[in-house]
Amino acid sequence: MNEELKKKYHAKYTAAKQKGVKFWPDIIYKDLLVSFALFILLIGLAAFVGVAAEPKADPNDTAYIPRPEWYFLFLFEALKFVPGAIEWVGTALIPGIAVLALIALPFLDKNPSRYWKNRKIAISVMSVIVLGIVGLTIRAVITTPEQEETTLAGSIAEQVVQGQDLYSIYCAECHQPEGEGGEVVGVEGLEGTFIKPISSQDEMWTRTDQTLFNIIDMGQQDLGMPPYGLGYGGELQRAEIESIVTFMRYTWDERAEIPEDAIVGIPALVEGEVPSYEVHISAVAKRYCVSCHREGKENNEYLMGSYDEILNTGINAGKNVIAGDPDASYLMQTLHRQTVIGSDSNEIGAMPPSKDLKTEYIDMFARWIEAGMPETAAEAAALSTVAAPAEETAEP
Amino acid sequence: MFEKIFQWLDERLGLEAIYGAVLDRKVPKVNWWFTLGSASLFLFVMQGITGIFLTMYYVPSPDKAYDSIQYIMNGVAFGWLIRGIHHWGASLMVLIVFLHMLRTFFYGAYKYPREITWLTGSLLLLLTLGMGFTGYLLPWNQRAYWATTVGTEIAGTVPGIGDFILRALRGGSDLSAVTLARFFSAHIWLLPLGIVLLISVHMYLIIRLGISNVPGEDE
Amino acid sequence: MAKKSSSPNLSRRDFTKIVMSFLGSIMGAMVGVPIIGYVISPALKATEIDDWVSLGALDSYPIGSPKLFSFTRTKVNGWEQTTNSYGVFVVRKSESALNVYSNVCTHLSCRVNWNEEVAAYTCPCHDAQFGLNGEVLYGPPPRPMDEYEYTIEDGNILIHLTEA
Structure with a gap:
């Protein structure tokens, strides 16, 4: 830019200033309004959208689809189009040139005009770049497959609850619902193995969380315990194993104070009350049955993971639970440890295989079948002769 | 009384002179697009405030980072708000700073005499992206872990010195506790320091040169 | 505008x-x-402890001289489990009578030790001394050593640990 043009610019700018406004209060007023609007937007986003919960870093979880934050998506997407042999052109050369060009822009663009009509080249180049960035970002968003749902445990109380559920499904089969161990019954390959208790003081005081984690993660093959970590061929994510460990620590280690909201009991029934799947049966089934009665286990194809499954699955479907007739239902007969001959003329063992279910839970199943297996609490309440006790007033 | 205190301070600090030079000056009449710069500054200050308070509970270690953030979200009063503002503020800041850059570009405001203002501004845009990149490793969640793996791997593809850059970024060849610690340090010390210094220069230049005007057809 | x-x-x-x-x-x-x-x-959340802790068999404590017993309790503080150590001195007076004192100095919470030579609990911080029965012999502590409530069940000593 030569001296003459500089002079001309200064004259123009001085004129613009003459016609202009004061920085305070005019400019500041506008700035303030915009900043305040952004502030309200931020509070709104924080309060009503929040921060999406993400699972903890887990290098072994291959189901996770990695994506950067939205402002790096265009770069991420652009790399899909760069052939591997010249990878560095896309990752280093082009971004490097772009950054340098951005910084040095005033020295590259020698055109003295400021009005957009007189800067066709510069405006076109920038527009193409911006459209490219926006286009790549949109393409990246569209082509990203949906993330698989993972359950996330948050606070220690939530972890204990989640850990309890996972323990019932994956561990209770051999270690028993309270970690008491004993002889394994009805588990393929481990039939008759004697398992020591894992909830004892000896166990809990001498094993750190890390040790417990490793045992679940990698298993102890010599003792017959298979690995459960995804990285070792199991099905549990790191966060899930951590929840199980947290559950064990806070439930069985007397030195650890369990957070109050982490204690989940199975609600007791009062005289005349009809249990529902939603409130009672699902809780009992989850803790005592699902560990074997789920996909991939030897269970005569009888699954107990959901309402439908309990009613309609298995090679003896239709006879397992018979509405209004608990005595004829196979489920009740096995709970009462009676011999049952299934439709393939094989004997169905007593359930749960190693020891009796608590009488109150057997009674719960009986009342449920008697009433015709209500699914929701509302349906059950309609069948009850008394109102269900409110949780707080369940005192004797 | 106030008059006296003000006189005493003004005599020593030169408050009137600052007021005249910084606030009470004539500037060209401009439109709403010219508020994006101050909006960027406002967001930076918000990020600074919320960030400082997040470090009160956050622990930069792979064992505890995730748990400490869970605690901030669920255990501490208003932790969800502080983190929510910081999280969304980051996205908003990248967006606003980028729009500010576009506004400057389309009005040709980077031309004489404001070349250095542009230079510091473009560095500020890069540092803002740097803040984003170092910031989202900190929760040590899946997104953080994989984005950082890929991001540092990208730096590792530079011909010749790529492996060295990768190890320098990660503090070793693996993504580890060392990586987390140095990203944390960069996120709360190095990059903000750079941003503050550059903002100072940027603002000095804006006050010295005045804000640019909306160019007319003959410019 | x-x-x-x-x-x-x-x-x-x-x-x-x-x-x-x-x-x-x-x-x-x-x-x-x-x-x-x-x-x-x-600061607004106080975690309470109200627990009976076993100190082992009564017979394992000698009559006449104090014996230290250490144990731990775990609490949740924020994102971590804090393991707090406790030490108590069991002073057995006779077959069935005993006193259980906390080893936390009542002055500023340093841990006291039993010193056989001077027959006193001595605090390593400000040279305080407590007598066998917890009374202040020397130094700045404002009150005697804290004592625990105890019971004996099946020959085991249990102390009542409370914290608010």
């Missing part, structure tokens, strides 16, 4: 000042108040 008046600049300025202080205080309050709650919230 601002209404025209005899001195437009002044009224405009005042108007901006009012809006500015109004919006500024809204923002200040909406961030400031939550931040105060955020900072002090761990």
Whole structure:
């Protein structure tokens, strides 16, 4: 830019200033309004959208689809189009040139005009770049497959609850619902193995969380315990194993104070009350049955993971639970440890295989079948002769 | 009384002179697009405030980072708000700073005499992206872990010195506790320091040169 | 924006000042108040302990001289489990009578040790000394050593650990 043009610019700018406004209060007023609007937007986003919960870093979880934050998506997407042999052109050369060009822009663009009509080249180049960035970002968003749902445990109380559920499904089969161990019954390959208790003081005081984690993660093959970590061929994510460990620590280690909201009991029934799947049966089934009665286990194809499954699955479907007739239902007969001959003329063992279910839970199943297996609490309440006790007033 | 205190301070600090030079000056009449710069500054200050308070509970270690953030979200009063503002503020800041850059570009405001203002501004845009990149490793969640793996791997593809850059970024060849610690340090010390210094220069230049005007057809 | 008046600049300025202080205080309050709650919230949660702790068999404690027993309790503090160590001195007076003292100095919570030579619990911090029965013999402690309530069940000593 030569001296003459500089002079001309200064004259123009001085004129613009003459016609202009004061920085305070005019400019500041506008700035303030915009900043305040952004502030309200931020509070709104924080309060009503929040921060999406993400699972903890887990290098072994291959189901996770990695994506950067939205402002790096265009770069991420652009790399899909760069052939591997010249990878560095896309990752280093082009971004490097772009950054340098951005910084040095005033020295590259020698055109003295400021009005957009007189800067066709510069405006076109920038527009193409911006459209490219926006286009790549949109393409990246569209082509990203949906993330698989993972359950996330948050606070220690939530972890204990989640850990309890996972323990019932994956561990209770051999270690028993309270970690008491004993002889394994009805588990393929481990039939008759004697398992020591894992909830004892000896166990809990001498094993750190890390040790417990490793045992679940990698298993102890010599003792017959298979690995459960995804990285070792199991099905549990790191966060899930951590929840199980947290559950064990806070439930069985007397030195650890369990957070109050982490204690989940199975609600007791009062005289005349009809249990529902939603409130009672699902809780009992989850803790005592699902560990074997789920996909991939030897269970005569009888699954107990959901309402439908309990009613309609298995090679003896239709006879397992018979509405209004608990005595004829196979489920009740096995709970009462009676011999049952299934439709393939094989004997169905007593359930749960190693020891009796608590009488109150057997009674719960009986009342449920008697009433015709209500699914929701509302349906059950309609069948009850008394109102269900409110949780707080369940005192004797 | 106030008059006296003000006189005493003004005599020593030169408050009137600052007021005249910084606030009470004539500037060209401009439109709403010219508020994006101050909006960027406002967001930076918000990020600074919320960030400082997040470090009160956050622990930069792979064992505890995730748990400490869970605690901030669920255990501490208003932790969800502080983190929510910081999280969304980051996205908003990248967006606003980028729009500010576009506004400057389309009005040709980077031309004489404001070349250095542009230079510091473009560095500020890069540092803002740097803040984003170092910031989202900190929760040590899946997104953080994989984005950082890929991001540092990208730096590792530079011909010749790529492996060295990768190890320098990660503090070793693996993504580890060392990586987390140095990203944390960069996120709360190095990059903000750079941003503050550059903002100072940027603002000095804006006050010295005045804000640019909306160019007319003959410019 | 601002209404025209005899001195437009002044009224405009005042108007901006009012809006500015109004919006500024809204923002200040909406961030400031939550931040105060955020900072002090761990101080508002007191974790309670109310537990009976076994000190082992009564017979394992000698009559006449104090014996230290150490144990731990775990609490949740924020994102971590804090393991607190406790030490108690069991002083058995006779077959069935005993006293259980905390080894935490009542002055500033250093841990006292039993010193056989001077027949006193001595504190390593400010040279305090407590007698066999917890009374202050020397130094700055404001009160005798803290004592635990105990019971004996099946020959085991249980002490009542409370913390509020």
